[in-house]
Structure formats: structure tokens, C-alpha cells
Amino acid sequence: MGTPGALPAWKATIFFFNLISAAVAKRHIVYWNSTNTRLTAGDLSIQVNLNDYLDIYCPHYPDKGTQGPGQPETLALYLVGEVSFQGCVETRGAIKRWECNTPYAPFGPVRFSEKIQRFTPFSLGFEFLPGRHYYYSSLPAEEGPPLPCMKLRVTVCCEPTSEGSKQIQETVPESSACSLRTASPPLLLILVLLLLTT
Numbered sequence: 001m002g003t004p005g006a007l008p009a010w011k012a013t014i015f016f017f018n019l020i021s022a023a024v025a026k027r028h029i030v031y032w033n034s035t036n037t038r039l040t041a042g043d044l045s046i047q048v049n050l051n052d053y054l055d056i057y058c059p060h061y062p063d064k065g066t067q068g069p070g071q072p073e074t075l076a077l078y079l080v081g082e083v084s085f086q087g088c089v090e091t092r093g094a095i096k097r098w099e100c101n102t103p104y105a106p107f108g109p110v111r112f113s114e115k116i117q118r119f120t121p122f123s124l125g126f127e128f129l130p131g132r133h134y135y136y137s138s139l140p141a142e143e144g145p146p147l148p149c150m151k152l153r154v155t156v157c158c159e160p161t162s163e164g165s166k167q168i169q170e171t172v173p174e175s176s177a178c179s180l181r182t183a184s185p186p187l188l189l190i191l192v193l194l195l196l197t198t
Contacts, residue, residue: 026052030152031109032100032138033059033073039150047155050130052116054154058100060109072103074144077112078137079126085135088149095126101141116156128156 028046030039038044048054059073078094098112116128128134134154140147 027055028052029055029057031057032075032077032150032152034147034150036150039152040148042149042151044151045153045155047157048116049157050116050118050128054114054116056098056112056114056136058098058110058112059103060105061103064104071143071145073147074099074101074103074141075138075147075150076100076141078139080135080137082133082135085137085151085153088137088139088151097126097136099141100138116154130156130158132156 026049028048030036030044030046032039034040036044046054056077059075061072076096077098077100079097080091080094084091084094097114100110102110114126117125118127118129120127132155134156136152136154138147138150
């Protein structure tokens with residue numbers, strides 16, 4: 001068995017880590033539908049940092065009577081190369097990321113989230129490199145109506161500089177020590193949580 005209070009301490013730890021990561025990361029929201037004129041003009045560009053999120057909201061209609069005449073928008077979103085980004089065509093190198101095929105979802109618009117990270121533990125995840133551009137475009141689904149070309153460029157900040165890539169080792173005198181004033185907040189949080197669990 002465990003010690004009393006150990007389970008709540010783990011819950012508190014997970015809660016605090018979620019709070020910290022949510023406070024540091026930004027969420028960049030894009031409503032992916034034909035009424036978004038920046039998407040249809042092809043000039044929507046977003047700059048993100050590592051650990052940010054890109055949230056794509058699919059076309060949504062509360063019920064079948066609200067979309068007006070015609071079929072609802074259904075589409076597939078692709079991660080494409082720069083050359084394919086110039087037009088909206090499916091190419092061999094394109095990676096299908098998501099399908100927006102539930103326009104009447106009862107819980108609201110379907111949201112897909114892409115975490116901008118250097119390494120991913122997921123087999124279907126994508127790894128992003130700082131200083132690079134990534135391109136998303138969409139094609140209408142086979143059963144959906146024809147749609148205009150919609151495109152998004154994502155730039156991951158920041159390109160490593162030649163000086164920044166060099167490792168510099170500084171010698172620190174043995175007498176210098178880390179004080180609580182110079183320790184990072186996450187380190188202090190971990191120390192406090194460890195003290196609470198013991």
C-alpha cells in the first residue's frame with residue numbers, strides 16, 4: 001500500500017505541470033473554412049515557438065438548416081512542401097493531417113491540435129525544426145462541394161545562429177552555489193512538491 005496523501009500529491013504534481021505548460025505555451029487558432037478570407041487569399045502566416053499549439057477548427061453548422069443552400073464544407077488538410085503550397089493540388093509528398101468531415105458535430109466544431117515540438121513520442125505526430133517554414137493546404141472531400149484553395153504558412157521561431165550553436169563551457173568557482181533566488185521556478189516547484197510528499 002502507499003502512504004496516506006501520496007495519491008493527492010501526484011494529482012497536485014500533474015495539475016501544476018499542466019498549469020506551467022499551459023502558461024508557457026501559446027495556442028494559435030485558425031478557423032479553417034471558406035469564409036476565412038486570409039486562408040482563401042493564401043496570405044495567412046503564423047509564427048510559432050516550440051511547444052506552442054496550432055488549433056485548427058473545422059467548418060461547423062449547428063443543424064442542417066443553418067448552412068443555407070448547398071452542401072456543408074468537408075475537406076482534408078495536408079502538410080505540403082513549399083512547391084505544392086503554390087497551388088492546391090495533392091502531391092506525392094503531401095501528408096494528410098486531418099479530415100474535416102463532421103460538419104454537424106453535436107458538441108461544436110471539431111478541433112485538431114498540432115503541438116509544435118522538436119521531437120514527438122507519437123507515430124503520427126510531426127516534428128518541427130526551428131527556423132523552418134511549414135505549409136498546410138486543403139482539398140475538398142470527394143463527397144463535399146467544390147471549395148476555394150485554402151492555405152496556411154507556419155514559421156517556427158527561431159533559426160539557430162552560428163554563435164548560438166557553439167557550446168561554450170564556463171568554469172565556475174567551487175565556492176559559488178545556487179541560491180533560492182537564482183533557482184528556476186519549476187525547480188522550486190518540484191522541491192516543494194517533494195517536501196510535501198515526504
